[in-house]
Each structure stands twice: as C-alpha cells, then as structure tokens.
Amino acid sequence: MSSDTGTTAQADSSANDDADQTLISIRDLDAWYGDFQALHGLSLEIPKNKVTAFIGPSGCGKSTLLKWINRMNDLVPGATARGRLSLIHDDGETNLLHPGLDVVSMRRQIGIVFQKPNPFPKSIYDNVAFGPRLHMRTTKAELDELVEWALKKAAVWDEVKDRLHAPAMGLSGGQQQRLCIARAIAVGPEILLMDEPCSALDPGSTLAIEDLIFELRSQYTIVIVTHNMQQASRCSDKTAFFFEGKLVESGDTELIFTNPQEKRTDDYVRGRFG
Numbered sequence: 354m355s356s357d358t359g360t361t362a363q364a365d366s367s368a369n370d371d372a373d374q375t376l377i378s379i380r381d382l383d384a385w386y387g388d389f390q391a392l393h394g395l396s397l398e399i400p401k402n403k404v405t406a407f408i409g410p411s412g413c414g415k416s417t418l419l420k421w422i423n424r425m426n427d428l429v430p431g432a433t434a435r436g437r438l439s440l441i442h443d444d445g446e447t448n449l450l451h452p453g454l455d456v457v458s459m460r461r462q463i464g465i466v467f468q469k470p471n472p473f474p475k476s477i478y479d480n481v482a483f484g485p486r487l488h489m490r491t492t493k494a495e496l497d498e499l500v501e502w503a504l505k506k507a508a509v510w511d512e513v514k515d516r517l518h519a520p521a522m523g524l525s526g527g528q529q530q531r532l533c534i535a536r537a538i539a540v541g542p543e544i545l546l547m548d549e550p551c552s553a554l555d556p557g558s559t560l561a562i563e564d565l566i567f568e569l570r571s572q573y574t575i576v577i578v579t580h581n582m583q584q585a586s587r588c589s590d591k592t593a594f595f596f597e598g599k600l601v602e603s604g605d606t607e608l609i610f611t612n613p614q615e616k617r618t619d620d621y622v623r624g625r626f627g
C-alpha cells in the first residue's frame with residue numbers, strides 16, 4: 354500500500370532485459386492538458402546508468418513525458434496524468450505521480466537541463482553553488498571543492514577556472530549549457546533529464562555535450578529528448594520512438610536504427626517524415 358509520500362516498500366525489480374536494471378518504470382501512463390490527451394497508455398522501462406533517447410516528430414509527447422518524470426507539469430494549469438510512473442530502488446518504489454510527493458527533494462534526485470541554457474544572472478561559482486547552498490550544509494572549503502568537482506565533471510572547468518566570479522551570462526552558449534549541467538549535478542542527482550540540450554548550440558559545442566553525456570552515463574541515468582537522429586544514435590544506449598502520444602517501440606539504439614520492428618520507426622529514423 355502507498356504511503357502519504359508515495360513510497361512503498363515492495364520494489365518491483367522488473368528488469369527490461371538481463372543486463373539492465375530498471376530505474377524508472379512507466380506503465381499505462383495517460384496524460385492530458387485540459388481535455389486534450391497528449392499521452393496514451395505509455396509503458397516503458399528506463400534502465401539505470403544508461404542513456405535513453407526519446408525521439409519522434411514534433412508534438413508526439415516526448416517533452417510531456419519528460420516533464421511528468423520530474424513533475425514540471427505541476428506548474429502547467431490543467432495538466433493531469435494517470436497510470437504508473439515510479440522510481441525503482443532496491444529498498445522500495447516511489448510513485449512519482451503521488452499528490453503527496455515531496456517534489457523539491459525529488460528534483461534533487463531528478464535534475465533537468467533545458468533546451469536553451471538558462472544560467473542564473475549570477476557568477477559562474479554562484480550558479481553551481483546555488484543548489485548545494487540551498488540543500489546542504491557545507492563549509493566554504495567544501496563548497497569550493499564541490500563547485501570545482503561539478504565543473505570538472507561537466508567538462509568546463511579548464512575554461513572557467515580563472516574567472517569563477519565572472520557573470521555566467523558572459524560564457525558562450527556551449528559553455529553555459531555545460532555550466533547548467535554542472536549546476537544540475539552539484540546537488541547529487543541520480544537522474545539527468547535533458548530536453549533537446551544541444552538544439553541552441555553550434556556543432557562544436559554539440560559534440561562537446563554529446564561526449565559529456567556519454568561520459569556521465571557511468572554515474573547517472575540520462576534521458577535525452579532529441580530531434581537529431583545522429584545525436585540519438587551517437588550518444589544513447591536505448592531509444593524510444595513516440596508517435597501521436599503513443600510509444601511505437603523502444604529498445605537498443607543500434608537495433609532501433611538498423612533493424613526496427615515497426616515500419617513507422619524505420620521511416621522516421623531514415624528521415625522519411627517528421
């Protein structure tokens with residue numbers, strides 16, 4: 354039975370294949386904006402420590418699903434969802450749709466990086482220190498260490514280490530996006546959601562972010578929404594293809610791109626529509 358915060362003791366440790374451990378389990382998920390149904394009976398297992406790409410034509414519901422995973426849709430008037438959307442841990446399951454869920458603490462666990470880099474109008478240092486200052490008790494030395502660690506992890510340290518107290522807005526778009534990734538990981542999330550994180554970036558910065566995504570997956574579970582088929586095939590382990598609010602198919606990225614089961618998937622990944 355569910356507790357007031359949506360956590361239950363009996364974990365469903367369903368695995369999506371022998372090697373994969375499910376971290377986010379989605380079953381029969383429906384979602385609406387007012388009367389409009391945006392997601393129809395979605396079922397998908399998102400594996401731990403892998404990169405999962407959500408692909409599909411505009412309006413198929415990729416961002417809607419991403420925004421339910423960390424409840425960004427709570428901020429959208431009229432947005433509702435029904436079904437199962439759970440975090441699966443060895444010691445229990447957290448119902449991410451539970452009305453009593455502590456959304457603030459959940460968002461420490463499930464960070465999000467948006468399409469357009471959105472640094473705060475603060476210094477580089479203060480952007481990364483923002484979350485830790487809010488959630489953790491650290492000494493100045495510990496905070497310095499954490500900021501350096503996060504900037505290194507996000508592969509932007511070398512470019513900013515001599516100007517940590519300069520405004521973040523002065524960085525290039527690609528540097529700002531890596532700073533936003535550093536800000537997201539500074540609070541120690543388990544999952545990173547990325548909504549078209551490279552769509553506002555030049556090809557060089559895009560490659561830097563893709564390398565970073567690939568690198569980070571040993572420690573984080575990453576879900577990336579992308580319109581870029583090369584990007585999905587370059588940096589994801591798993592791919593889920595959506596069409597008109599439904600999941601058409603999901604599986605190993607290599608298989609989805611070389612031997613999909615559904616004709617619509619084949620047409621989409623070959624650029625025949627969308």
Ligand SMILES: Nc1ncnc2c1ncn2[C@@H]1O[C@H](COP(=O)(O)OP(=O)(O)OP(=O)(O)O)[C@@H](O)[C@H]1O
Binds near residue numbers: 391410412413415418
């Ligand atoms: N705030 C909202 N209010 C009403 N309808 C919405 C809202 N946000 C999205 N929708 C609708 O829900 C459907 C799914 O949108 P969503 O943004 O999830 O698609 P998407 O696959 O991420 O598209 P894109 O690739 O263009 O970002 C679309 O028909 C969209 O118009």
